[in-house]
Amino acid sequence: MIWVNQIVQGVLLGGFYALLATGLSLMFGVMRIINLAHGDLAVVGAFLVWWLHDRGLSVGVSLVIMLPVLALVGVVLQRVLLERSLRAGVLMPLLTTFGLAIVIQNLLFEKFGADIRSVDIGSLAFDGWRVTDQIYVGKLPVLIFGVALALLGALQFFLSRLPLGRAMRATAQDPETAELVGINARGVYLCAAAIAVATAGLAGAFLAMRATFDAYAGPTLLIFAFEAVVIGRIGSLWGTLVGGVSIGVAQTIGAQLNPQWSILAGHLVFLAVLAARLTVSGVWARGGFKAAVGIRS
Amino acid sequence: MSAAASAVRVQRWTPLSIVATCVGTVLLAALAFGPVVFGANTIDKLTELFVYVILAAMWNALAGYAGLVSVGQQAFFGLGGYATIQLTQHGVNVFLALALAGLAVAAVSLPTSLVVLWLRGGEFAIAMWVVAEVFHLLVNLDHSVHGVTGTSLTALNHYDPTDRRRYTYWLALGMMSGLLAAVFFLLRGRLGPSMQAIRDDEQAAGSVGVRVLRTKLVVFVLAAAGCGAAGAIWLAGQLTYQPNSYFSIQWTAYMLFMTLVGGLATFEGPIIGALIFFFIQDRFGTHGVWYLVGLGAVAILCALLLPRGLWGTIEDKFGIRLLPVGYRLRRRDS
Amino acid sequence: MSILEVEGMDAHHGLLHAVRGVSLSVARGETLALVGANGAGKTTLLRTIAGSHPATLGRILYDGTDVTSLPAYLRVRRGITLVPEGRRLFPDLTLEENLLVAGRTGRKGDWNVERLYKTFPMLARLRKKRAATLSGGEQQATAIGRALMTNPGVLLIDEASLGLAPVAVDLIYESLAAVVATGMTLVLVEQDVGRALGVASHVACMLEGRIVLEGPAAKVTREQVVDAYFGLGAATPA
Numbered sequence: 001m002i003w004v005n006q007i008v009q010g011v012l013l014g015g016f017y018a019l020l021a022t023g024l025s026l027m028f029g030v031m032r033i034i035n036l037a038h039g040d041l042a043v044v045g046a047f048l049v050w051w052l053h054d055r056g057l058s059v060g061v062s063l064v065i066m067l068p069v070l071a072l073v074g075v076v077l078q079r080v081l082l083e084r085s086l087r088a089g090v091l092m093p094l095l096t097t098f099g100l101a102i103v104i105q106n107l108l109f110e111k112f113g114a115d116i117r118s119v120d121i122g123s124l125a126f127d128g129w130r131v132t133d134q135i136y137v138g139k140l141p142v143l144i145f146g147v148a149l150a151l152l153g154a155l156q157f158f159l160s161r162l163p164l165g166r167a168m169r170a171t172a173q174d175p176e177t178a179e180l181v182g183i184n185a186r187g188v189y190l191c192a193a194a195i196a197v198a199t200a201g202l203a204g205a206f207l208a209m210r211a212t213f214d215a216y217a218g219p220t221l222l223i224f225a226f227e228a229v230v231i232g233r234i235g236s237l238w239g240t241l242v243g244g245v246s247i248g249v250a251q252t253i254g255a256q257l258n259p260q261w262s263i264l265a266g267h268l269v270f271l272a273v274l275a276a277r278l279t280v281s282g283v284w285a286r287g288g289f290k291a292a293v294g295i296r297s
Numbered sequence: 298m299s300a301a302a303s304a305v306r307v308q309r310w311t312p313l314s315i316v317a318t319c320v321g322t323v324l325l326a327a328l329a330f331g332p333v334v335f336g337a338n339t340i341d342k343l344t345e346l347f348v349y350v351i352l353a354a355m356w357n358a359l360a361g362y363a364g365l366v367s368v369g370q371q372a373f374f375g376l377g378g379y380a381t382i383q384l385t386q387h388g389v390n391v392f393l394a395l396a397l398a399g400l401a402v403a404a405v406s407l408p409t410s411l412v413v414l415w416l417r418g419g420e421f422a423i424a425m426w427v428v429a430e431v432f433h434l435l436v437n438l439d440h441s442v443h444g445v446t447g448t449s450l451t452a453l454n455h456y457d458p459t460d461r462r463r464y465t466y467w468l469a470l471g472m473m474s475g476l477l478a479a480v481f482f483l484l485r486g487r488l489g490p491s492m493q494a495i496r497d498d499e500q501a502a503g504s505v506g507v508r509v510l511r512t513k514l515v516v517f518v519l520a521a522a523g524c525g526a527a528g529a530i531w532l533a534g535q536l537t538y539q540p541n542s543y544f545s546i547q548w549t550a551y552m553l554f555m556t557l558v559g560g561l562a563t564f565e566g567p568i569i570g571a572l573i574f575f576f577i578q579d580r581f582g583t584h585g586v587w588y589l590v591g592l593g594a595v596a597i598l599c600a601l602l603l604p605r606g607l608w609g610t611i612e613d614k615f616g617i618r619l620l621p622v623g624y625r626l627r628r629r630d631s
Numbered sequence: 632m633s634i635l636e637v638e639g640m641d642a643h644h645g646l647l648h649a650v651r652g653v654s655l656s657v658a659r660g661e662t663l664a665l666v667g668a669n670g671a672g673k674t675t676l677l678r679t680i681a682g683s684h685p686a687t688l689g690r691i692l693y694d695g696t697d698v699t700s701l702p703a704y705l706r707v708r709r710g711i712t713l714v715p716e717g718r719r720l721f722p723d724l725t726l727e728e729n730l731l732v733a734g735r736t737g738r739k740g741d742w743n744v745e746r747l748y749k750t751f752p753m754l755a756r757l758r759k760k761r762a763a764t765l766s767g768g769e770q771q772a773t774a775i776g777r778a779l780m781t782n783p784g785v786l787l788i789d790e791a792s793l794g795l796a797p798v799a800v801d802l803i804y805e806s807l808a809a810v811v812a813t814g815m816t817l818v819l820v821e822q823d824v825g826r827a828l829g830v831a832s833h834v835a836c837m838l839e840g841r842i843v844l845e846g847p848a849a850k851v852t853r854e855q856v857v858d859a860y861f862g863l864g865a866a867t868p869a
Contacts, residue, residue, distance in 0.1 A: 028419070033419075034418070034419025034420075034422065034423065036368065036422070036423075081597070081601070084601050085600065085601065088600070088601070088604050089604075090418060091360065091364065091366050091418070092600055092604070094366050094368075094418070094419055094422055095366070095553060095557060095596070095600050096596075096597050096600045096601065098368060098549075098550075098553060098596075099553065099593045099594070099596040099597035099600065100593070100597060101593075102550050102589060102590070102592065102593030102596075103590050103593040103594055103597070105589075106586045106587075106589040106590045106593070107586075107590055109586050110586045110587065110590070163731070163732075163735055166724070166728055166731060166732045167732055167735070169721070169723070169724060169728075170721045170724060170729075170732045173721045173722060173723055173724070174719060174721055176683060176719075177715060177719040177721070178704075178721075178732075179682070179683070179702065179703040179704045179707075180681060180683060180703055180704075180707065180712070180713050180715060180719075181707065181712070181732060181733035181777060181778070181780075181781060182704050182707035182708055182712075182733060182735060182736040182781050183704055183732070183735075184704045185704070219426075219546055222423075223423065223426060223427055223430060226423045226427075227427065230420065234420075260437075260438065263430075263434065264431065264434040264435070267427050267430055267431045267434070268431065270427060271412055271424075271427065271428075271431070274412060274413075274416075274424065275411070275412050278412075278415045
């Protein structure tokens with residue numbers, strides 16, 4: 001029964017990871033940019049909510065203020081940094097977003113110090129429902145999972161039904177032709193960046209509520225988000241939910257075996273899925289590793 | 298052969314590049330006499346510089362020449378230190394262990410490549426990061442490494458500090474020279490254009506017969522060995538091995554800075570970048586957080602404004618190629 | 632007054648001088664056929680007019696206004712729409728989505744989804760199909776329909792018959808004739824000179840980046856066009 005509880009916790013954790021991964025997936029799907037500062041932007045969201053809450057605003061209001069601020073950050077980032085990086089080549093955004101990650105981390109450390117922080121949400125932090133003796137479902141994790149579902153659903157609806165969403169999909173597939181049918185590709189990118197960074201901030205805010213964070217928490221978040229995106233297949237929104245849940249469950253089951261193995265378990269599952277997928281996709285069908293490398297047997 | 302083709306010849310060595318190569322070789326040979334001429338502090342500093350040069354050259358070979366941007370080379374850096382510790386704990390002479398660490402890491406990089414080398418672009422970058430984290434976590438599980446507090450390369454205590462310093466210096470100089478020579482000959486050989494073809498357009502490269510995966514594998518293993526050797530030498534200089542420090546993403550930050558500022562995809566660029574980085578580290582390294590912010594900001598600005606880096610921009614402006622890793626076409630009448 | 636005017640246009644592909652000093656004038660309701668061999672510069676010219684490609688020199692005037700500095704999507708909103716070579720539908724969008732995504736230019740006009748399905752009857756039953764799964768002819772019809780959704784003032788079509796079976800091309804040109812009948816101004820790049828002359832009111836022939844022959848279709852003989860196409864003899868601009 002304890003395993004069922006772990007799986008339940010893992011699924012709920014997966015909701016958080018899916019939320020975190022959504023922005024990364026969107027930015028890659030639409031603009032082919034892997035934003036290595038994604039995790040750090042989530043941490044910026046966390047700090048902003050914490051800071052506003054610290055000044056006396058309620059958590060809810062802080063959240064509502066943080067979202068448009070981070071959306072604006074996304075727009076500025078796209079306009080000032082990412083647009084130029086993309087023009088310089090496919091590798092350049094990797095380099096500049098990595099530099100940006102370092103700048104953000106260390107500026108946050110400079111401003112807020114080394115203290116580990118959290119946002120106090122009162123009893124919501126441990127309220128929950130005891131389903132059975134061994135299964136306890138927390139309200140906050142369920143809330144986060146619900147928000148993730150709602151966000152993914154809303155985004156999916158936006159992309160398939162609304163004109164701007166359709167324009168976004170078209171631009172993602174062929175930006176030059178999109179311009180030829182009257183779509184402002186640059187504007188679409190700004191919009192995608194705004195959504196991506198705002199959702200990252202939202203995930204960061206939830207991180208602040210459900211756990212702790214500090215200035216250097218970004219890279220860990222990025223890795224988990226990335227793992228979720230890749231497992232769920234790049235470009236698929238619901239796939240990030242599958243990916244997030246996979247990582248979440250891997251981590252909670254790993255933790256049950258040995259607390260030290262929790263994160264490692266997630267990484268190993270990721271690498272295993274990668275290896276399995278590449279194997280299945282025909283590496284072996286094409287003669288295996290030896291043939292691919294060119295060794296004559 | 299058409300009239301046009303015979304009017305042009307391919308030139309690899311120019312007078313400038315002959316001079317430059319000679320000067321470079323003489324410089325390396327002269328550095329071997331370092332311990333005789335320089336004081337202890339300078340020797341230590343030079344050893345540190347050699348490590349930076351190795352790291353920059355390796356990252357450049359991967360990203361600049363083969364198009365493989367890795368955000369996880371610290372995986373092999375940390376593994377190099379770990380391999381040294383393990384070897385000495387099993388009775389191998391410490392300096393032999395230091396020399397072999399790179400090879401040990403190269404061996405580990407082979408199965409690693411099985412998982413990551415099929416990936417491209419951002420996927421490869423972050424998969425390497427995950428690999429680094431996995432190595433870090435696995436090494437932490439080894440109790441003999443004492444987790445966060447780390448362990449020391451106690452075998453070095455058998456040696457007199459002066460001797461230890463010298464041997465480490467010579468080992469570092471030897472490794473650096475060897476690795477630079479390896480990259481040099483790689484670029485001049487068949488693999489050079491192959492790598493760059495892959496970097497520019499993998500599919501097109503494959504379609505003209507470039508063995509894409511094999512080429513990538515060679516560069517990947519070389520870079521792993523180089524970073525592993527660097528990690529070992531770093532350990533010899535620092536004496537202590539804390540996984541947190543050796544597997545830190547900071548190392549990728551440094552490699553990124555050195556290659557971007559010096560000049561991606563040039564041979565001389567990483568060396569210049571390492572020199573610049575070394576001087577900055579020496580003067581400002583103690584300024585904590587602002588120092589890192591500055592590094593990151595300079596790297597970003599460089600990427601946007603000087604995408605070819607310092608040396609790359611100089612090369613473009615003046616049309617000079619110091620070392621003969623490329624080809625020149627000359628008209629027969631000139 | 633002409634609806635589209637090109638003055639002294641130059642365009643390059645890197646070092647290659649693809650369009651050399653081209654000047655054109657297209658009147659409202661005219662159908663201009665732009666012919667010429669591969670590499671003559673026809674596609675580059677159309678793309679530069681549409682804004683996909685930068686002009687090195689020269690001006691483009693739409694309805695008297697200089698649009699040379701406008702990006703492609705703004706030119707569409709003014710009234711210049713290009714159906715690019717190779718169709719270039721959005722592969723993972725359905726046929727109908729491809730049409731809908733183009734209809735948001737804010738231009739007034741008669742073209743909408745229903746009217747399109749009447750003009751291209753074969754498309755109606757395919758509306759929910761993924762664009763990548765359509766046949767060549769269906770894709771071409773969709774691409775033209777998509778361009779029409781922007782309610783253009785000038786419709787530029789690049790190689791409508793490329794890679795299509797003759798039967799499919801027939802259907803396309805039938806529909807094009809219907810479009811022309813509504814008064815639409817058309818600039819058509821076409822390698823099939825016969826087809827082009829069949830539907831056009833005016834013809835211009837390009838060779839190595841220059842216009843070497845132009846005039847009303849009725850006044851230009853097939854021999855003159857062939858000569859100009861291959862660069863034989865002296866071609867007389869009308």
